[in-house]
Amino acid sequence: MRAKSSSIVAASLLAFALFGCSPGSRKLESKIARHIEKCFGTRPCTIVLGNITSFDWDRFYAFKYTASQSDREKAMGVPDPHFKELMRQIIFLKAGQIVYQESEPTNVEHPIKNEVIFDIPDDSSFKVYSRNTRFAVSKQDGEDGKYYLLKQVP
Numbered sequence: 001m002r003a004k005s006s007s008i009v010a011a012s013l014l015a016f017a018l019f020g021c022s023p024g025s026r027k028l029e030s031k032i033a034r035h036i037e038k039c040f041g042t043r044p045c046t047i048v049l050g051n052i053t054s055f056d057w058d059r060f061y062a063f064k065y066t067a068s069q070s071d072r073e074k075a076m077g078v079p080d081p082h083f084k085e086l087m088r089q090i091i092f093l094k095a096g097q098i099v100y101q102e103s104e105p106t107n108v109e110h111p112i113k114n115e116v117i118f119d120i121p122d123d124s125s126f127k128v129y130s131r132n133t134r135f136a137v138s139k140q141d142g143e144d145g146k147y148y149l150l151k152q153v154p
Helices: 002-019 027-039 069-076
Strands: 045-048 059-063 088-094 097-104 116-118 126-130 134-142 145-153
Touching: 027 045, 027 097, 027 116, 027 134, 027 145, 059 069, 069 088, 069 126
Parallel strands: 116 145
Antiparallel strands: 045 134, 059 088, 059 126, 088 097, 134 145
């Protein structure tokens, strides 16, 4: 019995190490929001996600809550075993392997407080970015409080 519970604990720790945090925790999204808040002042706020993350990656995908598991897997070219329906998802890959992913809650009527929104075209369910992609950030006021809109800059 003890060996079985040790195996479960080890498997849980491995999953946490591979995928960062449990879906819906908003851990990375919160870290991005805190970084953005420090950025605002008298100058326009521009960020690079590669400077915020603490893990190595080469591609980042931002998926709308409308993206299906099939949409995600087709876009990334890898299975998405942690797909959660009707959730925004951010997924980081390194050399074709998922190194971090986070599922984010959503409200279909309006952004939630401290939500980080990537400027994804209306006719798409996702957008992919490189490690060095720069984003211009604007702080918006919503029904639930402030949220952040990130637009890729050339």
